[in-house]
Amino acid sequence: MSDTPFGFGLPPEEPDDGDEGKKKDQQSGGGQGPANPFGFGPGGPGGDNPLAAMFGSLNPNDLGAAFQQLGQMLSYEGGPVNWDMAKQIARQTVSQGTPDGTKDASIGPAERTQVDEAVRLADLWLDDATSLPSGAGSAVAWSRAEWVEATLPVWKELVDPVAERVGAAMGDVLPEEMQAMAGPLLGMMRSMGGAMFGTQIGQAVGVLAGEVVGSTDIGLPLGPVGKAALLPLNIESFGKDLSVPQEEVRLYLALREAAHQRLFAHVPWLRSHLFGAVEGYARGIKVDTAKLEDVVGQFDPQNPEELQQALQQGMFQPEDTPEQKAALARLETALALVEGWVDAVVHSAAKPRLSSADALRETLRRRRATGGPAEQTFATLIGLELRPRRLRDASRLWASLTDARGVDGRDGLWAHPDMLPTASDLDDPDGFVHREQLDFSELDKMLGEAASGPSQKPNLTKDEPKDDEKGQEKGDDDK
Numbered sequence: 069m070s071d072t073p074f075g076f077g078l079p080p081e082e083p084d085d086g087d088e089g090k091k092k093d094q095q096s097g098g099g100q101g102p103a104n105p106f107g108f109g110p111g112g113p114g115g116d117n118p119l120a121a122m123f124g125s126l127n128p129n130d131l132g133a134a135f136q137q138l139g140q141m142l143s144y145e146g147g148p149v150n151w152d153m154a155k156q157i158a159r160q161t162v163s164q165g166t167p168d169g170t171k172d173a174s175i176g177p178a179e180r181t182q183v184d185e186a187v188r189l190a191d192l193w194l195d196d197a198t199s200l201p202s203g204a205g206s207a208v209a210w211s212r213a214e215w216v217e218a219t220l221p222v223w224k225e226l227v228d229p230v231a232e233r234v235g236a237a238m239g240d241v242l243p244e245e246m247q248a249m250a251g252p253l254l255g256m257m258r259s260m261g262g263a264m265f266g267t268q269i270g271q272a273v274g275v276l277a278g279e280v281v282g283s284t285d286i287g288l289p290l291g292p293v294g295k296a297a298l299l300p301l302n303i304e305s306f307g308k309d310l311s312v313p314q315e316e317v318r319l320y321l322a323l324r325e326a327a328h329q330r331l332f333a334h335v336p337w338l339r340s341h342l343f344g345a346v347e348g349y350a351r352g353i354k355v356d357t358a359k360l361e362d363v364v365g366q367f368d369p370q371n372p373e374e375l376q377q378a379l380q381q382g383m384f385q386p387e388d389t390p391e392q393k394a395a396l397a398r399l400e401t402a403l404a405l406v407e408g409w410v411d412a413v414v415h416s417a418a419k420p421r422l423s424s425a426d427a428l429r430e431t432l433r434r435r436r437a438t439g440g441p442a443e444q445t446f447a448t449l450i451g452l453e454l455r456p457r458r459l460r461d462a463s464r465l466w467a468s469l470t471d472a473r474g475v476d477g478r479d480g481l482w483a484h485p486d487m488l489p490t491a492s493d494l495d496d497p498d499g500f501v502h503r504e505q506l507d508f509s510e511l512d513k514m515l516g517e518a519a520s521g522p523s524q525k526p527n528l529t530k531d532e533p534k535d536d537e538k539g540q541e542k543g544d545d546d547k
Contacts, residue, residue, distance in 0.1 A: 148231035150266035161274025172212040179300040183209040186322035197417040199479045203333025204296035212277040219290040284328035312424040320428045345399040352392035408462025465497035
């Protein structure tokens with residue numbers, strides 16, 4: 069993470085005369101003792117000027133930027149995350165490049181053509197491996213900055229619920245007698261909380277933009293519907309040390325992207341199911357109020373990075389309840405089933421055609437299992453790791469289903485969430501695969517008749533007696 073949170077410029081420089089300078093500064097009132105905690109008033113840096121106390125250590129060239137960032141923080145009145153700041157920080161992080169020195173670059177016509185051809189060929193191969201039709205209406209090649217722009221709306225869905233809880237907790241930790249008097253303070257804290265979340269999320273998204281190779285790397289559809297997206301620059305970095313031809317790397321990754329697109333396009337309930345699982349898990353996360361109380365109680369306007377550091381260290385603890393454990397199991401199982409299906413389908417399509425299919429498959433499995441620095445940051449910020457812990461189990465189950473029931477039988481399980489394997493089925497894949505298959509034909513027939521409604525029944529007119537009336541009439545005749 070950045071050492072200069074919120075763009076407040078460089079940290080104070082050491083005095084030229086070392087420790088002696090520090091002592092001299094403390095003797096002259098420059099230290100932040102208890103009697104003068106914020107450095108305001110006489111004796112603080114800058115004398116009677118509180119702004120000098122806050123910004124006196126800044127390089128004059130950075131002062132304008134510092135005031136601009138502070139203004140953005142304190143004037144923010146939106147939701148729990150300042151997404152404008154998140155976007156700005158993410159773009160700045162992308163522009164700095166990745167640790168290996170690779171800088172972002174615009175996408176040229178040749179790269180767009182390569183991506184388009186790779187996705188088209190991948191879709192052709194997948195036709196033999198799955199019964200789900202193509203879900204990619206178009207193929208796009210993104211720069212890292214374009215990935216940031218396209219995926220931020222989805223990150224908002226993921227992060228806002230947890231950030232909302234943190235914002236409420238920041239107000240709750242104040243003593244009751246202070247809450248009635250602390251309207252402006254609470255407003256400032258909410259604004260700063262939104263800015264800090266925005267800063268952290270922006271940095272994480274910016275770092276992740278340097279790692280991802282498409283729009284579905286984390287198992288969730290981050291991009292626009294129907295767009296298969298690849299990042300040529302990151303694909304090149306990904307394949308650099310694999311001793312695999314770049315064309316094969318690109319094609320294998322295109323297969324994975326196109327397979328995800330098919331699944332999300334033709335299983336209409338899947339997206340809401342996954343995001344509902346994320347939200348259900350988030351509802352069971354509690355904020356470590358003890359840690360938050362310590363931070364708020366020692367809050368120093370001169371050191372807003374203290375709150376930021378608290379976010380970095382994590383303030384979230386999953387509740388140890390049966391409901392929370394069930395929510396986590398649902399989420400992990402859903403992620404594993406998606407990634408396992410993609411893994412099995414892509415391997416089926418690639419194995420006969422790419423000599424490097426096995427090596428690329430194992431590389432991608434390990435990559436998803438370990439996650440990168442950005443994924444770890446999100447785990448710290450929102451208390452959630454978006455990793456399919458049971459990817460290999462799920463992949464074996466889908467492959468076994470293919471052998472036992474065929475491609476149509478396997479993919480037919482996506483028709484309804486209740487038909488999918490559960491966490492216990494991942495423990496016993498053979499039991500699920502060879503379980504007696506239910507015949508849904510009669511049920512479908514009954515449901516079809518019920519859906520047709522009264523139109524299939526004979527209409528009764530006023531002159532035509534009902535069944536009970538007919539029975540009464542018959543009884544009268546018998547008499």
